[in-house]
Amino acid sequence: MIFLLRFPKNLRFSEKQESRCSFLRKRGIHQVGLWVCECRCGASVTSFGNSRLESDTWNLSNILCPCRGPSSPIAKALCSWKDYYEWRCIPLQSPVSLLLHWPLTVYHSIQLAGLGSLTSEISKLCIHYLGPEKELLQLAVFGELRALFPGVFVQIELIGPAVPHHRDGDKIDLHSYAHCIEQDCDCRYKNENTSCSIGHTSSAVTLQLHRGYYHERFLDISKDSHPHLVIAPNAGIAAYASWLPTIELIKEINVPAVFSDYCEEACNLAACCINAVTNQPPRLPIQLNPFRQPMVVEDSLLHLPCYSNCFLFAM
Numbered sequence: 085m086i087f088l089l090r091f092p093k094n095l096r097f098s099e100k101q102e103s104r105c106s107f108l109r110k111r112g113i114h115q116v117g118l119w120v121c122e123c124r125c126g127a128s129v130t131s132f133g134n135s136r137l138e139s140d141t142w143n144l145s146n147i148l149c150p151c152r153g154p155s156s157p158i159a160k161a162l163c164s165w166k167d168y169y170e171w172r173c174i175p176l177q178s179p180v181s182l183l184l185h186w187p188l189t190v191y192h193s194i195q196l197a198g199l200g201s202l203t204s205e206i207s208k209l210c211i212h213y214l215g216p217e218k219e220l221l222q223l224a225v226f227g228e229l230r231a232l233f234p235g236v237f238v239q240i241e242l243i244g245p246a247v248p249h250h251r252d253g254d255k256i257d258l259h260s261y262a263h264c265i266e267q268d269c270d271c272r273y274k275n276e277n278t279s280c281s282i283g284h285t286s287s288a289v290t291l292q293l294h295r296g297y298y299h300e301r302f303l304d305i306s307k308d309s310h311p312h313l314v315i316a317p318n319a320g321i322a323a324y325a326s327w328l329p330t331i332e333l334i335k336e337i338n339v340p341a342v343f344s345d346y347c348e349e350a351c352n353l354a355a356c357c358i359n360a361v362t363n364q365p366p367r368l369p370i371q372l373n374p375f376r377q378p379m380v381v382e383d384s385l386l387h388l389p390c391y392s393n394c395f396l397f398a399m
């Protein structure tokens with residue numbers, strides 16, 4: 085299958101013979117912490133409102149995960165997982181890309197939308213993040229945006245129907261990276277102080293949760309945060325009619341919006357739906373996301389291999 089050949093071998097975990105469960109189990113991260121909803125077992129116990137399941141721990145040794153700031157600033161735009169792993173000095177066999185595809189897809193979308201140079205000029209970056217689901221149990225991984233956008237205050241509004249009622253309006257300040265498993269590692273105390281000094285070149289990430297659809301909540305949210313970018317990961321535009329009024333809104337506010345999906349065909353269908361509303365070709369054509377989750381989705385109903393955040397395009 086040509087599709088599969090386009091994936092770099094060393095960064096594609098889990099060939100068909102190995103299940104997600106067994107992959108995670110071998111690494112001591114099955115059904116723990118941030119990994120809980122990464123296999124079928126988690127899917128059944130997972131309710132996004134269950135804060136017992138929230139975690140800020142990688143459950144990995146500090147050699148295998150980015151629990152502290154980078155040892156060197158980003159020298160050039162990162163274009164692949166290999167670039168990222170090398171920059172963060174993490175061995176390629178580390179499974180962290182299975183969770184870091186969320187913040188890295190945000191990073192890549194900023195670059196694609198031509199906002200990369202903007203981030204060195206502005207002090208605050210506002211992102212409207214539509215339709216979070218699993219992310220709600222993995223929010224700590226967005227702390228990595230501190231390393232990706234040094235010196236920038238990143239404010240992300242996460243808006244979607246999967247945000248539980250009792251979390252609506254919750255604000256989460258990520259002033260540290262997700263922790264490693266080591267009890268005596270720097271990440272346990274060092275991050276805390278260095279990052280909370282606002283006004284210096286420190287960076288910080290703030291997340292706020294909003295329940296509902298974007299077109300219902302936009303007026304509310306945009307009072308405090310007019311977005312530089314809208315991003316809708318794994319959107320399924322063609323599958324949910326509720327996207328139509330949201331697309332109309334995005335067209336009206338004229339903010340660059342990046343959509344991703346599990347496979348190329350879903351993006352094709354999405355682009356058709358969007359075109360029917362905007363009468364315009366996409367700002368950016370459908371393309372493979374170098375920061376897709378490098379492990380195949382197991383419960384896919386399609387025969388094609390599907391990956392989280394696999395393809396993306398922009399309107």
Ligand SMILES: [Zn+2]
Nearest residue numbers: 105123124125
């Ligand atoms: Zn499992």
Ligand SMILES: [Zn+2]
Nearest residue numbers: 151264269271
């Ligand atoms: Zn650590």
Ligand SMILES: [Zn+2]
Nearest residue numbers: 259260275276
């Ligand atoms: Zn803290």
